[in-house]
Amino acid sequence: MSLDAELLLDWFADTARDLPWRRPECTAWGVLVSEIMLQQTPVARVEPIWHEWLARWPTPSAMAKASQGDVVRAWGKLGYPRRALRLHAAAQAIAEQHDDVVPQDVNTLLALPGIGAYTARAVAAFAYGQKCPVVDTNVRRVVARAVHGAGDAGPPSTTKDLKDVEALLPENDKAAAVYSAALMELGALVCTARAPKCADCPVFDACAWQLNGRPAYDGPAKAVQKFAGTDRQVRGLLLDVLRGTVEPVAKARLDVVWSDAGQRDRCLHSLLTDGLVEQTREGLFALPGEH
DNA sequence: AAAACGTGGTC
DNA sequence: TGACCAAGTTT
Known part of the structure; x- marks a missing residue:
């Protein structure tokens, strides 16, 4: 196929x-x-x-x-x-x-x-117009459906995913590079995660998912990422304060963004560890490398 | 190999 | 309204 x-x-x-x-x-x-x-x-x-x-x-x-x-x-x-x-x-x-x-x-x-x-x-x-398989979430979904006849892509497997796409690429380097962009574009515009626009699909007639009767996704459930209340949210709030100022700020300015002091301090510490925040000699906080 | 890592739009 | 989703990488 x-x-x-x-x-x-x-x-x-x-x-x-x-x-x-x-x-x-x-x-x-x-x-x-x-x-x-x-x-x-x-x-x-x-x-x-x-x-x-x-x-x-x-x-x-x-x-x-x-x-x-x-x-x-x-x-x-x-x-x-x-x-x-x-x-x-x-x-x-x-x-x-x-x-x-x-x-x-x-x-x-x-x-x-x-x-x-x-x-x-x-x-x-x-x-650079080279022929090499480019595999993102769009391409994985398009291949899962059009080639394998599944409802959606299962868990990623870099080796297999690259091999699947490699097999599809045209011989010519430039054509292969454009084809890779086209595969991604198809996934982004037509073969979308929710409500794919199959009526607009250029490869409808060759699509294994269609030929297979459009089966539902039957792989393992995909983990849904929580955000509200997580460290990710708190880190975002802390960093947003620092993005908004050029001058370093006192810790009190950061403390107001989240009520849970333990989580707040853990997140500030992780931002310092990541190098996204620095502490000045005076004990103030700022984005890195500006003071 | 699972989990962490931001943010905002959509249905 | 809240779950799902968006051209992934790192540890």
Whole structure:
């Protein structure tokens, strides 16, 4: 079972969103920044911040010169702010060890902080037009349905997932890279998690899920992430105070965001450990590297 | 290998 | 309204 590349490529050419990191003039650095920002964060929230970042830090070396605090503040409310710190560290590594050029090699990319199996291949494919399987949550869902005839993807298995997608890719490097983007776009726009728009699907006729009678997902239940009341929420509240000020603040300013002192202090400590917050000699708190 | 890690929109 | 979901990585 394989999906007709031409159908998907034609659909992509007609339907794909005009995203700034897909423009021909976008640099590899721009692609890398987009991929990090898009980890678990929707396109609509990434786009404006991406524009700000590329205008402010058009190259890895430009970002390498910024302070960690500047980067964390500019990250705003994209979420998972450790990504900002890791991207800053990656920028420094690229500037210092790779002549300010984003690496093309998957294994070299994998060695950079914050770059994992997905992002390394996304950069190789989308920034450099290489043929290599790019597997994200969209692609896993599309493959689970269209190829395996399941209702949804089961638990991830990097090795098997890469192999599944590798088998689908067209021979030609450039075509394979566009095909990878098309697979993701199909999952994002048509083959969605809830209420897939099968009537609009370019590979409807070849879809194993359709041919299989659209069975429901039968894999293990997916764990739902709680947020309210968790350390994640409290860390977010604490960091939000610091994002809003340039001057270091007294602990009392942080204490007001959460009533449970034990949880509050544990979270502040974890932020310090993560390097997202620093304490000044005077005992005040601030974003890192700005004082 | 499961769990931690932000934030906001949607149905 | 609250569960589910969003271009994952790290430990």
